[in-house]
Amino acid sequence: MAELEVPVLSVKQLNKQFGNGCSTCEDRESGDMVKNYCRECGTVYACRDVTFDVYQGEVLGIVGESGSGKSTLMKSLYFDQEVTNGEMYVAGFENGTKNVLNESAQKKRYIRNHLMGKVYQNPILGLKMNFSSIGNIAEKLISAGNRHVGSMETRGASLLEEVNIPIHRMKEEPKNFSGGMQQRVQIAKALSNNPPILLLDEVTTGLDLSVQASVLDLIKGLQRELNISIVLVSHDLGVIRMLADRTLVMLEGRVVEQGLTDQILEDPQHPYTQQLVHSLL
C-alpha cells in the first residue's frame, strides 16, 4: 500500500452561528427553521458541521449560492472571526497536532502571517488603499517578521512583476488601480510570505471576462509553479471547473456534496447540485 497522505489543512465539524440560539433551534434538524435561520430567535447558522481536508498542491473548490456560508467559512479559516466551535489543523503548525482554533490570538496571528495568504472578493478588505502597492506587500512581510527594507523592496517588486503590475506603478496606491489590478496586488500580497495555503474568496467576481481570465491564469500558473494548496470559493462553476481538483457544494451552511470536480459536474447527486449544474448549461 502507498504511504498515507497528510493533509495540509484539515477542518473538522466547524460551526459558526450568529445569535445565541434557543430551545427551538437547538435541535437543528427539526427546529422551526427557514433555511438556516431560526424563526423563533433569529439565529443564523452560517456554517454547520463543515468538514474537509486540503492536500498539498491541490485546489479545493467550494461552490454554493449566496448565503450558503462560503465566505463565513473562509473568514473562519483566516481567523477573521471567531468560530462557534470546531477543529482546524494546519500541517505547518505543531505538525498538525493542535487545534489551531483553540490557540491564543498571538499563535493565530503567527499562523495567518506565516502559513496563509488570503485574497478577498472586495479589495478594500485585503488592501490598504492609501498605502503604496509595494507598501501593502511590505506590511504582510513585516508581520511575517521581515525587517530588512532592501530585501522587502526587492521581494515586493518581483511579486508585483509576477502579477503583471508595471514596475513604474508599484509605488502607486491601489485606489488608483482598476479592479483587476487591485485583485492582482492582493494576490501578490497574499503570496509574499510564501504561504503553503492560499485562500481565495470570489476573486474574479465582478471583473470583466478578459481580466477574469488573466487573474485565473495567474492563479493557475502560481499554483503549478509553487505547488501551494488553494481553497477557492466561487459561485461560478466555470471557475471551479477550470481550477479545482476537488469540490465541495454548500447549501444553507452545510456541505451537501463533495467529490472530484468532474464527479460534481457530470454526476451530481444532491438535488441542489443538480439544479446548480443544470443552470450552468
Add this chain to the structure above:
Amino acid sequence: MDNLLEIKDLSKSFILHNLGKNIQAVKDITIQIKKGEFIGITGKSGSGKSTILKSIYGTYRLQEGSIWYDSTHYGPINLAKATEREMIYLRKHEIGYVSQFLNVMPRTTARQLVTEAILEMGQTKEIAHMETEKILDHFELGRELWDSYPATFSGGEKLRLNIARAMVKRPRLLLLDEPTASLDHESKWKVKTLLEQLMKEGTTMLGIFHDLEFMNGLVNKEYSMKNGQFSRTIQKNITISL
C-alpha cells in the same frame, strides 16, 4: 491479479430529482480485461457505453458493483470505492482517458498542455520541454500549431493532441471514448497507427467505437451493448501488420 481490470456486476443509475425519475444507465456489467488487451465496445447511443468508461475513470459514482484494478502503486484497488485522492493519483499516473472532446484550460497552448502532463509525472523542466517537442512531432501536429491555442484546432488536430497528452503519461490503462468520431479518413488512419503502436508497447485499452470498420483489426474482443447490458461478445483473431 491476473487481469488488469475486473468489473463485476456494475450497475449505475442516475436519479434526476427535478423530474422525479431514476434512469438506469447500465445493469450488471461483468467484464475482465487482461493486461495488454484491447477491448472494443459498440452499441447505439444511449446504450450505456460511456457510463462504463466514466465509471472506471471515477467520473460517475457507483451504487452497485466493483471495479478491481491492478495498480502498480496501490496493488489491487476497487475503483468503485477509491478515495478522491487515490483517483487523482491514478489519473495522473496510471489511467488515461481520451474523449472526442478536448477539455482543456482555455489559453493554454498545445505545447504547454503536453509539457504540463509530463511535469505532472515528476520530470524535470528540461526533459519535459524536449519530450514535448518529440511527442508533438511524432503526432504530426504542425509546428505552426505548437504555440497556439487548441480551441482553434480542427477536430483531427484536437484529437491527436488529446491522445498525445494521454500517451505521454504512458498509462497502463487507456480509456477511449469514441476517439474517431467526426474525423476524416486520413486522420482516422493516423489515430489507428498510434493505437497500434500503443498496443505494441503493452498498453491495455478499452474503447468505444461507432466506426466498426475502424475497430476491426484493432481490438482483441468486441462487446456490443443494448439497453445497458452486453448483448453479445465477439472474440477477434487479429494480426497487427507491421
